[in-house]
Amino acid sequence: MTELRKDIFTGRWVIVDRQAAIQPSDFDFGPFTSKPGPCDFCEGHESATPPELYAARPRETSANAPGWTVRIVPNVRPRLRVEGSLDRRAEGFHDLMNGIGAHEIVVETPRHDRSLHQLDPSAIAAVLQAWGTRITDLRRDDRIRHVLIFKNHGAEAGARVSSHSISHLMGLPVTPRTVKAKLTVARDYFTEKERCVYCDVLRQELEDGRRLIAANHLFVALAPFASRFPFEMMILPKRHAAEFATLEGEGHDALARLVQDVLRKLDRAVPGVPYNLALHNSPRRRHKEGYWTTLEDDFHWHLEILPQLWPIAGFEWASGFFYNPTPPEAAARRLAEAGSP
Amino acid sequence: MTELRKDIFTGRWVIVDRQAAIQPSDFDFGPFTSKPGPCDFCEGHESATPPELYAARPRETSANAPGWTVRIVPNVRPRLRVEGSLDRRAEGFHDLMNGIGAHEIVVETPRHDRSLHQLDPSAIAAVLQAWGTRITDLRRDDRIRHVLIFKNHGAEAGARVSSHSISHLMGLPVTPRTVKAKLTVARDYFTEKERCVYCDVLRQELEDGRRLIAANHLFVALAPFASRFPFEMMILPKRHAAEFATLEGEGHDALARLVQDVLRKLDRAVPGVPYNLALHNSPRRRHKEGYWTTLEDDFHWHLEILPQLWPIAGFEWASGFFYNPTPPEAAARRLAEAGSP
Numbered sequence: 001m002t003e004l005r006k007d008i009f010t011g012r013w014v015i016v017d018r019q020a021a022i023q024p025s026d027f028d029f030g031p032f033t034s035k036p037g038p039c040d041f042c043e044g045h046e047s048a049t050p051p052e053l054y055a056a057r058p059r060e061t062s063a064n065a066p067g068w069t070v071r072i073v074p075n076v077r078p079r080l081r082v083e084g085s086l087d088r089r090a091e092g093f094h095d096l097m098n099g100i101g102a103h104e105i106v107v108e109t110p111r112h113d114r115s116l117h118q119l120d121p122s123a124i125a126a127v128l129q130a131w132g133t134r135i136t137d138l139r140r141d142d143r144i145r146h147v148l149i150f151k152n153h154g155a156e157a158g159a160r161v162s163s164h165s166i167s168h169l170m171g172l173p174v175t176p177r178t179v180k181a182k183l184t185v186a187r188d189y190f191t192e193k194e195r196c197v198y199c200d201v202l203r204q205e206l207e208d209g210r211r212l213i214a215a216n217h218l219f220v221a222l223a224p225f226a227s228r229f230p231f232e233m234m235i236l237p238k239r240h241a242a243e244f245a246t247l248e249g250e251g252h253d254a255l256a257r258l259v260q261d262v263l264r265k266l267d268r269a270v271p272g273v274p275y276n277l278a279l280h281n282s283p284r285r286r287h288k289e290g291y292w293t294t295l296e297d298d299f300h301w302h303l304e305i306l307p308q309l310w311p312i313a314g315f316e317w318a319s320g321f322f323y324n325p326t327p328p329e330a331a332a333r334r335l336a337e338a339g340s341p
Numbered sequence: 342m343t344e345l346r347k348d349i350f351t352g353r354w355v356i357v358d359r360q361a362a363i364q365p366s367d368f369d370f371g372p373f374t375s376k377p378g379p380c381d382f383c384e385g386h387e388s389a390t391p392p393e394l395y396a397a398r399p400r401e402t403s404a405n406a407p408g409w410t411v412r413i414v415p416n417v418r419p420r421l422r423v424e425g426s427l428d429r430r431a432e433g434f435h436d437l438m439n440g441i442g443a444h445e446i447v448v449e450t451p452r453h454d455r456s457l458h459q460l461d462p463s464a465i466a467a468v469l470q471a472w473g474t475r476i477t478d479l480r481r482d483d484r485i486r487h488v489l490i491f492k493n494h495g496a497e498a499g500a501r502v503s504s505h506s507i508s509h510l511m512g513l514p515v516t517p518r519t520v521k522a523k524l525t526v527a528r529d530y531f532t533e534k535e536r537c538v539y540c541d542v543l544r545q546e547l548e549d550g551r552r553l554i555a556a557n558h559l560f561v562a563l564a565p566f567a568s569r570f571p572f573e574m575m576i577l578p579k580r581h582a583a584e585f586a587t588l589e590g591e592g593h594d595a596l597a598r599l600v601q602d603v604l605r606k607l608d609r610a611v612p613g614v615p616y617n618l619a620l621h622n623s624p625r626r627r628h629k630e631g632y633w634t635t636l637e638d639d640f641h642w643h644l645e646i647l648p649q650l651w652p653i654a655g656f657e658w659a660s661g662f663f664y665n666p667t668p669p670e671a672a673a674r675r676l677a678e679a680g681s682p
Contacts, residue, residue: 005566005567006567007565007566007567007569008526008538008542008566008567009523009526009527009538009539009542010519010522010523010526011522011526012567012569012661012662012663013567013662013663014567014568014569014662014663014664014665015662015663015664015665016567016568016665016668016669017664017665017666017667017668018668019666020666020667020668020671021571021666021667022571022667022671022672022675024610024611024612024614026666026667027571027611027650027651079656079664091566092545092549093538093541093542093545094566094567148656148659148660149659150654150655150656150658150659151655152652152654152655155652156652157652157654157655158652158653158654158655158656159654160652168655168656170656172660172662176659176660176661176662177660177661177662178351178658178659178660178661178662179660179661181351181352181661182350182351185349185350185351185352186350197349197350197434198350200434201349201350201434204433204434208433224348225346225348225349225432225435226346226347226348226349226353226354226355226357226435227355227357228348228353228355230362230363230368269365270365270368271365273365276654276655276658276659277655278655278658278659279659280659304658304659306655306658309368310368311493311496311497311498311499311501312499312653313491313493313498313499313500313617314491314492314493314498314499314509314617314618314619314647315420315489315491315499315509315511317491317519317617317619317645317647318489318490318491318517318519318617318619318620318621318645319489319513319517319518319519319520320353320517320518320519320520320522321353321354321355321356321513321517321518321519322353322354322355322356323355323356323358323420324355324356324357324358325358325360325361325362325367326358326361326362326363326367327357327358327359327361328357330361330363331363334363
């Protein structure tokens with residue numbers, strides 16, 4: 001079991017695992033070699049995982065059997081568990097609650113030897129569709145405040161269990177700090193100007209052009225002005241949208257093509273680069289006509305792609321400041337020129 | 342030259358280096374091997390660095406010559422430069438300023454083959470004294486809002502240039518987010534209760550005892566209740582003090598003994614563990630009787646020691662939340678039992 005503990009000095013939440021990794025051998029902080037397949041996420045190994053929560057598979061195939069293209073299963077080592085109650089409580093000055101929530105694994109492909117950028121746009125679109133479906137489903141659980149979706153590609157970016165292409169989906173009982181910071185800025189901006197800050201910046205970036213990486217009729221990929229990481233990318237819908245899960249057919253297809261394009265550009269510019277990907281979506285905020293809705297004018301969902309090329313060190317931990325040796329304008333030019341599919 | 346850029350969506354500052362690291366060979370994201378000595382920081386190589394800003398050395402020795410125990414020099418590849426003006430400006434919606442400030446290297450020992458925890462308490466006390474002297478000195482520069490001191494031990498914690506034991510000292514023209522968050526919490530708590538939140542928590546932790554690692558008559562080392570990292574440690578003065586630089590003789594000696602003790606405990610518990618160390622000090626805030634002072638009732642300086650045993654991944658980047666596989670109570674017990682000098 002895990003506990004959610006709040007740091008009184010900063011307001012930051014931490015998931016503390018009571019399993020107690022404590023021996024030096026419990027950690028592996030040296031060079032890491034990924035294991036060859038097949039693994040528990042491979043097609044034909046469906047019985048090695050808990051029963052599937054979702055699968056994109058032809059009707060003639062059976063659940064938990066081969067034939068799927070995307071499969072979502074509960075994490076066997078979940079950081080948060082669905083069963084139980086939060087039991088929010090104090091321990092003197094300290095705040096804590098039980099580690100309740102959801103932790104699911106989105107298996108993005110049946111093949112062990114394919115990374116996300118090596119999939120066809122239609123296979124990537126199926127992953128995006130799966131994310132949206134599970135977000136909508138997890139929103140029904142009143143204990144869950146925010147659904148977080150992220151991906152670790154490469155051991156240096158945290159993919160230590162398997163090199164099989166997966167993403168993580170977590171339903172959190174608190175709104176995370178980073179999400180809260182973004183929401184607050186966007187809400188304050190909207191309150192003052194009655195405009196979305198993401199829409200405003202996007203318009204400026206499209207006119208300026210120096211930080212544009214790629215675009216299609218629905219989405220734009222750009223290098224953020226204050227990129228923390230070399231080759232950092234942000235993908236936004238061109239038209240204002242607070243909620244990722246409202247995306248459908250053509251939206252999934254267009255986003256899948258852009259995601260494939262920019263991940264391939266990244267891999268051409270810096271071959272084999274490890275990266276993290278995260279979906280920043282509007283958390284559930286309003287109860288309306290019997291179900292929770294998140295449609296707000298003051299947030300604009302986006303994807304962040306964070307290449308891990310540069311060590312995070314004392315400077316970043318001590319300050320929350322970042323040092324980036326690669327100007328976003330130079331990164332955008334390099335990525336834009338790295339060809340398209 | 343560098344630029345300080347502000348992310349409009351979060352308020353986070355980033356130092357962007359215009360030198361443009363862009364080739365894959367500019368980065369090294371694979372396994373890292375540290376170079377053997379001697380290096381530019383070793384005794385006898387003084388001419389390889391810019392002239393010293395500070396040195397603890399006997400009177401009969403000359404500046405920039407052998408004989409020193411601690412030596413502070415400007416960083417040859419500074420992230421912020423002393424020369425020039427900030428020139429705060431806008432680029433449409435974006436905020437930026439020149440990368441002005443200070444970036445100094447504290448060479449903690451003349452010997453290449455000694456880590457901080459392998460030094461005598463008197464040598465560690467000399468490092469602490471050096472920090473305090475430079476903090477006081479940098480505070481005289483009106484452009485500098487906060488002096489940050491941190492240390493990267495081991496390649497995985499970001500020590501990539503040399504394995505020589507050094508710490509970094511940076512004078513920043515903005516108050517960093519992490520520092521601001523701590524100050525705000527402490528100020529709000531003080532406003533409400535007229536007590537210091539660190540003093541209150543410290544009293545509770547001393548009574549509770551489960552998270553205590555070591556202590557002497559002036560300082561305490563504990564595992565924070567919401568530790569982000571396995572074996573994370575926090576060192577605080579027992580008596581309320583906002584400002585590290587007010588520490589003198591006996592204070593330096595007592596802190597040096599505790600720092601040596603807990604770093605040795607850490608190295609015994611998890612041999613060779615990489616870590617980051619950071620000083621969280623009160624920033625300069627009030628102009629009083631002709632000079633800037635930081636003496637406030639609502640902050641309590643402390644050191645953080647953050648072992649890097651566990652990968653930071655998409656979860657942390659997407660949420661600002663942390664996952665820690667080692668409960669602080671278990672870590673504290675293990676560290677406390679790891680013997681003392």
